[in-house]
Amino acid sequence: MAVSRHTRRMNLIAHGVGLGFALFSVLPIVWLVITSFKTEAEIVTDTITFLPQSLQLQNYRDVWAQSNYPSLMWNSIVTTFYTVTICMVAGSLAAYSFSRNAFPLRRELMLFYLVVRMFPAVLIIIPLFLILRTVGLLDTRFGLSLAYASFLLPLFVWMMKGFFDAVPPDLERAARIDGCTRIGAMVRVVLPLVKGGLGACAVFVAIGAWNEYLFALMLTSSAGSRTWPVGLQMMVGEFQLPWGLLAASGVISILPVVALFAIVQRAMVRGLTVGAIKG
Amino acid sequence: MGVGVDSGRRPFTGGRLGRAIGAMSETRSWPFLLIVPSLLVILLVVLYPTLHGISLSFREMRLTRPDLGTGFVGLRHYVDLWHDDIFWRSLANTFKWVTLAVSLELAMGMISALALNREGPLMRICTVLVLLPWFLPNVVAANMWALMLDARLGVVNELLVRMGLIDSYVAWFATPTSGLLAAVFIEAWHGYPFFTLLILAGLKAIPKDLYQAASVDGAGSYQAFRNITLPMLRMIVVTAVILRVISLANSPELLLILTGGGPGDSTQVISLYAFKTAYESFDFGYAGALSVVTLLLLMVFCVIYLRVSRVLEK
Amino acid sequence: MNALAIRNIQKSFGALKVLNGIDLTLEEGGFLVLLGPSGCGKSTLLSIIAGLEDASAGSIEIGGREATGLHPRDRDIAMVFQSYALYPSMQVERNMGFGLEMRGAGVDERKEKVGAAADLLGIGALLERKPAQLSGGQRQRVAMGRAIVRKPRLFLLDEPLSNLDAKLRTKMRGEIKKLHQSLGASIVYVTHDQVEAMTLATKVAVMRGGTIEQIGAPMTIYREPDNLFVAGFIGAPPMNFVRGRIVEGGGFAPDGGGDRITMPAMEHRLEPGREIVLGVRPENLRPIPPGVSPEGLLRFNAVPDVIEPMGADTMVHFRVGQSELIARLDGQTEVSGSAPMELGCEASALHLFDATTEQRLRPA
Numbered sequence: 001m002a003v004s005r006h007t008r009r010m011n012l013i014a015h016g017v018g019l020g021f022a023l024f025s026v027l028p029i030v031w032l033v034i035t036s037f038k039t040e041a042e043i044v045t046d047t048i049t050f051l052p053q054s055l056q057l058q059n060y061r062d063v064w065a066q067s068n069y070p071s072l073m074w075n076s077i078v079t080t081f082y083t084v085t086i087c088m089v090a091g092s093l094a095a096y097s098f099s100r101n102a103f104p105l106r107r108e109l110m111l112f113y114l115v116v117r118m119f120p121a122v123l124i125i126i127p128l129f130l131i132l133r134t135v136g137l138l139d140t141r142f143g144l145s146l147a148y149a150s151f152l153l154p155l156f157v158w159m160m161k162g163f164f165d166a167v168p169p170d171l172e173r174a175a176r177i178d179g180c181t182r183i184g185a186m187v188r189v190v191l192p193l194v195k196g197g198l199g200a201c202a203v204f205v206a207i208g209a210w211n212e213y214l215f216a217l218m219l220t221s222s223a224g225s226r227t228w229p230v231g232l233q234m235m236v237g238e239f240q241l242p243w244g245l246l247a248a249s250g251v252i253s254i255l256p257v258v259a260l261f262a263i264v265q266r267a268m269v270r271g272l273t274v275g276a277i278k279g
Numbered sequence: 280m281g282v283g284v285d286s287g288r289r290p291f292t293g294g295r296l297g298r299a300i301g302a303m304s305e306t307r308s309w310p311f312l313l314i315v316p317s318l319l320v321i322l323l324v325v326l327y328p329t330l331h332g333i334s335l336s337f338r339e340m341r342l343t344r345p346d347l348g349t350g351f352v353g354l355r356h357y358v359d360l361w362h363d364d365i366f367w368r369s370l371a372n373t374f375k376w377v378t379l380a381v382s383l384e385l386a387m388g389m390i391s392a393l394a395l396n397r398e399g400p401l402m403r404i405c406t407v408l409v410l411l412p413w414f415l416p417n418v419v420a421a422n423m424w425a426l427m428l429d430a431r432l433g434v435v436n437e438l439l440v441r442m443g444l445i446d447s448y449v450a451w452f453a454t455p456t457s458g459l460l461a462a463v464f465i466e467a468w469h470g471y472p473f474f475t476l477l478i479l480a481g482l483k484a485i486p487k488d489l490y491q492a493a494s495v496d497g498a499g500s501y502q503a504f505r506n507i508t509l510p511m512l513r514m515i516v517v518t519a520v521i522l523r524v525i526s527l528a529n530s531p532e533l534l535l536i537l538t539g540g541g542p543g544d545s546t547q548v549i550s551l552y553a554f555k556t557a558y559e560s561f562d563f564g565y566a567g568a569l570s571v572v573t574l575l576l577l578m579v580f581c582v583i584y585l586r587v588s589r590v591l592e593k
Numbered sequence: 594m595n596a597l598a599i600r601n602i603q604k605s606f607g608a609l610k611v612l613n614g615i616d617l618t619l620e621e622g623g624f625l626v627l628l629g630p631s632g633c634g635k636s637t638l639l640s641i642i643a644g645l646e647d648a649s650a651g652s653i654e655i656g657g658r659e660a661t662g663l664h665p666r667d668r669d670i671a672m673v674f675q676s677y678a679l680y681p682s683m684q685v686e687r688n689m690g691f692g693l694e695m696r697g698a699g700v701d702e703r704k705e706k707v708g709a710a711a712d713l714l715g716i717g718a719l720l721e722r723k724p725a726q727l728s729g730g731q732r733q734r735v736a737m738g739r740a741i742v743r744k745p746r747l748f749l750l751d752e753p754l755s756n757l758d759a760k761l762r763t764k765m766r767g768e769i770k771k772l773h774q775s776l777g778a779s780i781v782y783v784t785h786d787q788v789e790a791m792t793l794a795t796k797v798a799v800m801r802g803g804t805i806e807q808i809g810a811p812m813t814i815y816r817e818p819d820n821l822f823v824a825g826f827i828g829a830p831p832m833n834f835v836r837g838r839i840v841e842g843g844g845f846a847p848d849g850g851g852d853r854i855t856m857p858a859m860e861h862r863l864e865p866g867r868e869i870v871l872g873v874r875p876e877n878l879r880p881i882p883p884g885v886s887p888e889g890l891l892r893f894n895a896v897p898d899v900i901e902p903m904g905a906d907t908m909v910h911f912r913v914g915q916s917e918l919i920a921r922l923d924g925q926t927e928v929s930g931s932a933p934m935e936l937g938c939e940a941s942a943l944h945l946f947d948a949t950t951e952q953r954l955r956p957a
Contacts, residue, residue, distance in 0.1 A: 006500075010500065019405055021409050022408040025408055025411055031427060031434060032419070090320055094314045094317035097310045101310035109318075118574065118577055120570040120574055121529050121530055121550070122550060124324070125557065126332055127335065129557075149320050149324055168678065173643075173674065174672065174674060175691075176644075176666070178666075181664075183303075184695075210416070247426070269480075305664065
């Protein structure tokens with residue numbers, strides 16, 4: 001009986017600890033949301049109130065109407081779209097090839113795709129700045145998305161390879177007997193089976209591109225291509241901080257991330273762990 | 280021989296382009312053709328820039344001083360670096376920053392994963408919530424915490440005062456030590472879910488009958504943890520630590536937004552110093568040298584770390 | 594005309610030779626079984642016939658038409674995989690009709706042909722289901738159905754029964770035999786199970802290490818195995834082997850001591866000192882009543898180690914020299930504990946092999 005009581009107590013402690021970590025992770029975000037509904041006077045006060053007196057939507061209205069936030073978001077959307085497209089097309093093909101074929105140098109190439117993550121961002125940013133300037137893609141959304149591919153594409157390939165590996169190769173052999181070409185077998189038979197994984201990898205890449213700050217800071221400079229993280233940071237002035245506005249724009253910006261993560265979290269968690277464990 | 284099923288009908292492949300790609304997919308070089316697009320992108324935006332960056336570190340390249348030209352200067356940047364106090368300080372800070380943050384994240388990730396590794400809807404929901412910070416952008420995480428730790432408006436100060444842990448509000452980012460610790464704390468909040476995620480996956484992969492066998496043999500939960508869980512997790516922990524160290528050492532994002540290196544250079548790490556040298560002074564040659572040093576240190580770290588963890592295994 | 598003719602097929606992966614020059618023919622309507630242990634190259638050979646892999650050298654003709662280098666689609670074949678390889682995202686009906694679809698057949702034609710095949714296999718009620726909703730046996734039928742829908746020249750079956758449990762396997766084995774007879778199809782069938790080979794084949798090719806050891810009708814291979822490997826691979830329980838040498842006076846001395854055995858008169862020329870392997874199938878041994886000494890029998894003095902009554906048969910394990918032997922006796926035979934008994938085998942059922950070359954010794 002002692003064992004079962006011990007186990008039950010351990011279980012209780014575990015639930016407590018788990019819940020504690022969940023709160024620790026979420027409460028700061030909750031505070032951000034609360035702040036976004038407060039008036040400036042409520043935020044900048046000597047006596048902190050935990051809940052807003054009333055739900056103030058003024059911050060959101062201001063962000064939307066009186067700043068260039070909508071255009072920042074639009075730039076981010078376009079850049080993210082380009083990045084996801086590059087990764088989906090180039091990355092899926094490469095991942096499929098790595099998963100299915102044993103060709104010379106395959107191991108070395110895959111290792112290379114992994115090692116590139118070791119290169120410091122700054123070491124890549126500087127030459128990229130020069131290259132993009134030379135080819136006229138500096139300060140463009142497409143140029144920025146190419147830069148994002150430098151760290152997101154290798155990740156995408158590794159994650160996606162895990163999903164392709166789970167599809168039995170006999171399916172493509174059967175499809176070839178049934179009359180498909182190799183690419184036909186991939187498109188008609190394999191892709192429908194990795195839809196979930198493809199979606200998860202795409203979301204992962206999308207979040208990475210959506211959130212990125214450093215490359216965007218260096219490689220964009222005009223309102224026509226600046227993304228929201230850079231724009232948000234520019235709101236942080238030297239002295240008086242517009243906390244309410246910052247909070248509201250923060251909430252708006254992480255909303256799509258949280259929503260996408262909630263939708264595909266299961267498949268994404270699987271893909272991430274497979275990619276990371278094998279790497 | 281008209282018995283065949285084909286009887287002259289062409290296989291359905293969809294359009295002329297489709298047929299062309301289909302025919303291409305039947306050639307021997309197909310596996311390579313599939314890789315070409317991604318390889319082109321990576322060569323273009325990773326390998327070439329990296330090599331270019333390394334070569335820049337041996338050349339003069341200041342966008343603000345075109346009069347200096349872009350000539351070869353040999354090891355001058357590296358010699359300058361040797362005499363640069365800020366470099367040595369940021370090297371020490373990088374070491375502190377990475378060690379503190381990774382140890383804290385590993386500990387938090389391990390504890391949370393062990394706790395969350397149970398059945399039931401409550402723990403499943405908690406797992407999703409625990410992972411959330413990792414997907415939050417640095418810009419939001421940093422500013423959110425800046426507000427919460429604010430010396431005048433911060434809710435953290437308020438809570439600590441109410442709990443009686445501190446007497447009055449503390450300006451966390453005013454002194455070097457508390458500034459670094461506060462930054463490490465925020466980084467840990469942001470990054471520990473990565474460890475939780477991987478360790479949790481590792482825990483789920485351990486066969487349950489190992490524990491049953493151990494408990495039949497009379498092992499307590501601590502012994503089971505030491506003799507089963509830890510050895511089974513070793514590969515994952517080693518991998519996770521390497522990946523995390525690389526990304527912490529390479530990416531100055533959080534510190535750039537949070538402290539900009541202050542107070543008094545206490546959070547000035549090499550990657551941040553390099554970025555500011557490039558972004559604010561446009562001295563690409565010197566920034567390149569700083570980055571090359573980072574890369575070399577990381578490679579040395581990886582080799583030593585892998586060797587040590589392999590020795591420990593035996 | 595031959596349904597299949599392959600000449601000198603070779604395959605190597607780098608330095609590793611998987612197939613060393615295979616020659617085979619299969620007549621129209623025949624059932625060829627490629628039999629061998631795993632790693633003998635039989636599945637690789639099937640993949641090469643299908644066009645899923647390229648041979649390093651050699652040529653293939655299917656239905657009298659040169660097929661070397663052709664795409665699998667153009668070879669007029671169908672294949673059933675060990676894993677069934679049903680497309681998980683498609684319903685059974687689309688799975689079965691996919692080959693027709695890829696060849697541009699219309700909806701009506703597909704419906705009609707899939708329906709006919711489904712009726713033949715008794716899976717008409719499953720057409721709307723996804724593969725995940727089927728049992729193992731049903732999946733096997735769908736895989737068969739997908740192959741017969743197109744009425745190809747040649748069927749290729751890669752261990753189609755090995756994922757089924759023993760009972761279902763026996764049942765499906767019978768159905769495949771029936772299908773072969775009713776369709777009059779030509780079939781190449783890969784397996785490592787000699788029972789499947791014996792029961793299904795009109796022709797068996799026993800393979801080992803990328804070479805065909807023997808090819809012929811199942812009963813021919815059973816009665817006259819060309820070498821030790823084939824002799825040991827066909828038949829269950831396997832053939833008994835006793836190593837030893839011929840001694841003066843026509844006797845046989847088993848290695849490792851034991852009683853000298855008197856050889857019956859045989860047409861072989863066996864000079865004294867020659868090292869041979871004696872092969873006796875368990876089912877060819879029968880007890881000799883005490884006091885009788887019939888002519889023309891090879892006789893063993895056996896002390897039973899283990900006796901396994903199985904109902905119809907009784908297995909008796911005994912030793913001769915270093916070798917362990919099994920006799921498969923009629924279930925009615927009285928066998929008791931450790932009482933010595935005499936077991937005999939007709940000279941005509943005796944197999945002799947050269948001990949070094951392991952080849953069958955033929956009468957001079």
